[in-house]
Amino acid sequence: MIKPAIGIALTLSILGGCATTNGDATQEGGLWDAIVNDVGGGYDRRTKTLEEELEESKREKEEAEEQQQRLKAAGE
Numbered sequence: 001m002i003k004p005a006i007g008i009a010l011t012l013s014i015l016g017g018c019a020t021t022n023g024d025a026t027q028e029g030g031l032w033d034a035i036v037n038d039v040g041g042g043y044d045r046r047t048k049t050l051e052e053e054l055e056e057s058k059r060e061k062e063e064a065e066e067q068q069q070r071l072k073a074a075g076e
Contacts, residue, residue, distance in 0.1 A: 037043050 037046075
C-alpha cells in the first residue's frame with residue numbers, strides 16, 4: 001500500500017513541476033526542464049515569440065530608416 005502512494009505522490013510532484021515551467025529553459029536549467037519544454041512545446045512557443053519580436057524590430061528599423069531618408073530629403 002505504501003509503494004503505490006509513493007508512486008502517486010512522485011507523479012503528482014513531477015506533474016506539478018511541469019505545470020509551473022514557463023517554457024524558458026535558459027532560466028530554469030536541467031535536463032528534465034529541457035525535456036518537458038521540448039515535449040510540452042515550450043521551445044516552440046518561445047521560438048515563435050522571439051521570431052515575432054525580431055520581425056517587429058526589423059519593421060521598426062525600416063520605418064526609422066525611411067523617416068531618416070525623408071528628413072534628409074526635406075533638409076536639403
